[in-house]
Amino acid sequence: MLRITPQMKILVAVEPVDFRRGIDGLARLCQETLQNDPFTGVVFIFRNRRATALKLIMYDGRGFWLCHKRLSQGRLPWWPPAGDGGAQRLAAHQLAVLLSAGDPTRTGAAADWRPVGPPA
Numbered sequence: 001m002l003r004i005t006p007q008m009k010i011l012v013a014v015e016p017v018d019f020r021r022g023i024d025g026l027a028r029l030c031q032e033t034l035q036n037d038p039f040t041g042v043v044f045i046f047r048n049r050r051a052t053a054l055k056l057i058m059y060d061g062r063g064f065w066l067c068h069k070r071l072s073q074g075r076l077p078w079w080p081p082a083g084d085g086g087a088q089r090l091a092a093h094q095l096a097v098l099l100s101a102g103d104p105t106r107t108g109a110a111a112d113w114r115p116v117g118p119p120a
Contacts, residue, residue, distance in 0.1 A: 002060075006092045009043070010043040010045065011043070011088070011089055013087050014087060016048055019048045023057060030057075038059055041061070043095070044056065045090070050075065053070040056068075071101055074101070077102070078103040091109070093109050
């Protein structure tokens with residue numbers, strides 16, 4: 001079973017990809033374009049050119065997971081701008097919003113880390 005936890009590193013590729021690519025082609029993109037090793041457990045998210053589908057790949061120590069979600073209506077309302085480098089990092093709760101065809105930047109959730117105690 002694929003489980004996304006808050007401790008996982010999640011990267012969204014900013015450039016659309018050809019969805020004819022399978023696990024090997026997407027893993028090669030992770031190495032060459034995103035400069036990340038796909039065998040480290042990072043969750044990689046890709047979208048097609050029309051912004052109607054997502055692909056997610058992740059290595060769990062025994063093999064790769066490949067998930068494909070195609071929207072039945074409309075397009076993805078949010079995607080990071082292409083000028084932001086090869087990838088943008090997301091939090092686990094933001095990935096859940098993205099997979100529901102929402103805007104993960106508008107979640108309004110608390111920061112992943114903040115100091116505990118009175119302000120200095």
